[in-house]
Amino acid sequence: MEINDEIELRILNTMLIQARFYDNDYDLKDYYGSPYTGKIHKKIIDELRTKQFQGKNMYYPNDSDFSIEGYRDSSVWIRNIKKHIENIDNWKELSIEIRKAVVKDFIYPFTLNQKNFDKLVSFNL
Numbered sequence: 486m487e488i489n490d491e492i493e494l495r496i497l498n499t500m501l502i503q504a505r506f507y508d509n510d511y512d513l514k515d516y517y518g519s520p521y522t523g524k525i526h527k528k529i530i531d532e533l534r535t536k537q538f539q540g541k542n543m544y545y546p547n548d549s550d551f552s553i554e555g556y557r558d559s560s561v562w563i564r565n566i567k568k569h570i571e572n573i574d575n576w577k578e579l580s581i582e583i584r585k586a587v588v589k590d591f592i593y594p595f596t597l598n599q600k601n602f603d604k605l606v607s608f609n610l
Contacts, residue, residue: 491536494529501526505591506562518569523593530594553595563601566591570608577610 488494505522516522553559569591570576576584588597588605597605 489532491533494533494536498526498529498533501529506558506565518587518591520590520593523590527594551595553592553597554601563597563605566605567608570605581606 488497501522504516505526553562556562566588570587573579573587579587584606585602588602591605
């Protein structure tokens with residue numbers, strides 16, 4: 486299956502943002518930080534960027550500008566990422582390298598500034 490219609494892609498992008506950064510339904514908790522969810526999200530955003538360069542009036546920043554802090558609801562997103570971390574049973578026992586990898590999976594394909602990233606890695610210790 487291939488989806489390349491702009492409207493369908495925008496709907497999927499919005500749904501993934503809602504599910505990953507707003508929704509707190511823990512029946513879906515296995516998907517929040519899944520690397521697969523982030524990869525799917527990145528594919529959708531990359532396709533939307535392609536549409537942008539084909540003359541569409543859309544704005545999807547490049548990777549260097551793709552920071553969570555640049556979004557209007559960034560504080561909500563960060564708060565919900567913290568809720569996801571709180572629900573990891575063994576968070577305190579994980580090595581710093583594993584905690585960093587988990588946070589990267591939670592935020593991918595987005596980025597965080599180093600200060601906020603470090604706060605999430607050390608959150609709830």
